[in-house]
Amino acid sequence: MTTTNSPHRCALVTGATQGIGLAIAERLAASGCDLVLHGIEDAAAGTGVARALAAQYGVQAAYVQADLLNADAAAALVEHATAALRAPDILVNNAGIQHTCPVESFPLDRWNAILAVNLTAAFLTMRAAVPGMRERGWGRIVNIASVHGLVASVHKAAYLAAKHGLVGLSKGVALETAAQGITVNCICPGWTDTPIIAPQIEARAALHGGDREAGIRDLLREKQPNLTLLPPARIGDAAVFLCSDAAAGITGVSLPVDGGWTAQ
Ligand SMILES: NC(=O)c1ccc[n+]([C@@H]2O[C@H](COP(=O)([O-])OP(=O)(O)OC[C@H]3O[C@@H](n4cnc5c(N)ncnc54)[C@H](O)[C@@H]3O)[C@@H](O)[C@H]2O)c1
Numbered sequence: 001m002t003t004t005n006s007p008h009r010c011a012l013v014t015g016a017t018q019g020i021g022l023a024i025a026e027r028l029a030a031s032g033c034d035l036v037l038h039g040i041e042d043a044a045a046g047t048g049v050a051r052a053l054a055a056q057y058g059v060q061a062a063y064v065q066a067d068l069l070n071a072d073a074a075a076a077l078v079e080h081a082t083a084a085l086r087a088p089d090i091l092v093n094n095a096g097i098q099h100t101c102p103v104e105s106f107p108l109d110r111w112n113a114i115l116a117v118n119l120t121a122a123f124l125t126m127r128a129a130v131p132g133m134r135e136r137g138w139g140r141i142v143n144i145a146s147v148h149g150l151v152a153s154v155h156k157a158a159y160l161a162a163k164h165g166l167v168g169l170s171k172g173v174a175l176e177t178a179a180q181g182i183t184v185n186c187i188c189p190g191w192t193d194t195p196i197i198a199p200q201i202e203a204r205a206a207l208h209g210g211d212r213e214a215g216i217r218d219l220l221r222e223k224q225p226n227l228t229l230l231p232p233a234r235i236g237d238a239a240v241f242l243c244s245d246a247a248a249g250i251t252g253v254s255l256p257v258d259g260g261w262t263a264q
Pocket residue numbers: 014015016017018019020021039040066067068069094095096097117118144145146147188189190191192193194195196197
């Protein structure tokens with residue numbers, strides 16, 4: 001896809017050292033973007049990931065560490081990314097955490113943490129990135145929400161609130177930036193093969209005597225009609241499309257990449 005790279009774009013991807021974030025970073029690098037990877041790992045580990053991508057794809061890459069539980073750190077992330085490489089033309093808010101529990105026993109500290117990382121951090125990075133995108137007359141913001149930004153499942157009170165909030169927030173920022181060459185969209189993945197779903201797989205496997213594959217089959221049969229865990233690269237491909245010139249007319253949408261989950 002001829003995408004993001006005319007001229008050479010710079011992308012800041014949060015939570016980019018593993019899972020969906022790493023896959024998005026790889027796909028953006030393959031399309032010619034320079035990268036600022038964000039993560040919670042120390043500088044040596046994160047810089048190692050950035051150097052590997054730079055060498056593999058022939059782009060520039062830097063690493064910025066920040067704990068997005070901390071609002072000050074989230075608010076400063078775009079500034080630190082700009083200092084590490086240059087101002088981001090593309091912002092991907094991907095970092096996220098999960099906790100599953102019935103609402104009546106949902107711990108307040110887990111609620112606050114999920115809202116901070118999955119929603120407040122995205123607000124703070126968008127708030128910081130939009131002025132520069134406006135000045136340059138071009139910007140792409142891709143927020144990784146979830147099917148749980150569109151529909152509900154049990155035991156996910158905080159995650160549902162955060163992801164539905166992210167979908168609404170993205171629509172609002174899309175409207176505020178639509179006339180300035182900026183698009184703001186969400187991707188809403190279904191079950192995707194990354195560490196975040198490991199506890200849910202383990203819980204299901206326990207109902208099948210610890211059989212992990214049976215646990216996965218169970219989860220998929222319940223919700224995801226394609227009966228396949230999505231490879232993270234499929235989310236990366238969707239992000240590259242939303243950052244491309246081909247998607248310049250698409251803003252304020254929430255794109256399910258969910259094997260049919262939300263069609264039901
Ligand atoms: N895997 C799925 O099935 C699935 C489905 C729908 C949506 N998502 C969303 O995709 C996104 C990526 O998740 P993933 O599946 O790759 O899981 P993951 O656990 O592999 O990645 C989560 C990322 O968030 C980062 N992160 C966690 N806590 C952080 C903190 N305090 N500060 C900064 N960064 C922090 C981690 O370092 C990691 O890079 C999340 O927003 C998640 O909600 C995942």
